[in-house]
């Protein structure tokens with residue numbers, strides 16, 4: 818059993834200690850916004866925050882999160898999250914959508930750290946988030962747009 822907080826709610830899960838956090842969150846807790854893409858920390862579709870830092874939940878054993886705070890796309894909140902959601906909608910970023918919760922989690926983490934990122938800041942931060950639909954240009958524009966919103 819592992820006890821942790823997810824999106825502000827304390828939970829106790831019964832999955833084996835070495836079960837990846839992604840499986841626990843999707844299958845045991847029913848939060849399906851985070852996706853399985855590669856399972857080997859290469860695509861970013863499963864990105865969540867662990868104590869406010871992005872992690873690849875597909876390779877994070879649930880035992881690692883005991884007593885800690887997990888945030889998923891369902892619980893992403895606050896001004897940065899709102900700016901990201903608004904920009905994603907305004908610029909119609911999403912195509913199939915499969916990668917986008919991971920993209921938005923990574924983008925929000927970037928904007929929390931660097932409120933007005935350059936193109937190269939964006940490229941560096943987002944490089945590990947793969948999009949099979951090739952929405953990279955719209956993602957970059959949306960991050961700039963969210964940064965503008967956060968200035969006002």
Ligand code: FES
Pocket residue numbers: 852853854855856857858859860861862863864873874875876
């Ligand atoms: S599913 Fe976790 S990085 Fe691809």
Ligand code: FES
Pocket residue numbers: 911912913914915916917947948949950951952
């Ligand atoms: S929107 Fe389809 S994989 Fe990114």
